[in-house]
Each structure stands twice: as structure tokens, then as C-alpha cells.
Amino acid sequence: MNSKVTCPDCDGDGYIEYDLERSQGFGRDVGYIDTVTDTCEMCQGIGEVIGEDEDEADYYTSRSSSLETSEERS
Numbered sequence: 001m002n003s004k005v006t007c008p009d010c011d012g013d014g015y016i017e018y019d020l021e022r023s024q025g026f027g028r029d030v031g032y033i034d035t036v037t038d039t040c041e042m043c044q045g046i047g048e049v050i051g052e053d054e055d056e057a058d059y060y061t062s063r064s065s066s067l068e069t070s071e072e073r074s
Helices: 054-073
Strands: 003-006 015-022 031-039 048-051
Touching: none
Parallel strands: none
Antiparallel strands: 003 048, 015 031
């Protein structure tokens, strides 16, 4: 049975944001950190992951909850 689960990487948004370091160059006298938005690689922008069976869906659900608890500890 195929079941859809909210993507644990992007939380169902379909995109992720990450920091990208821009180095110093001829056009800039200092480097800086830029925020980049990109399509989520796990769900390809859909926001949901399709599990082949319930065990795989449970894996994504448990991964999502473990990520949330590790972020709360930080």
C-alpha cells in the first residue's frame, strides 16, 4: 500500500533554505553569508514522500520526530 507522508526535510514546504558562504572577490571587498532557497531533494518539491509500505512511512515519520527533538535540545 502506498502512503503519503509529509517530507521530514522540508516539513511539507517543498523547498529548503540553507546558508551559502560567498567569498571575497574583485567585485566585493569582504565575504558574506547568503541565504539560498532550493527545491527539496527528498521530495522534489512536492512536500510529500510516498512510502511503499507502512514500515517505510513509519521510518519517515520517526525521522521527522527525531529531527524535531534534536532541534529542541539545541
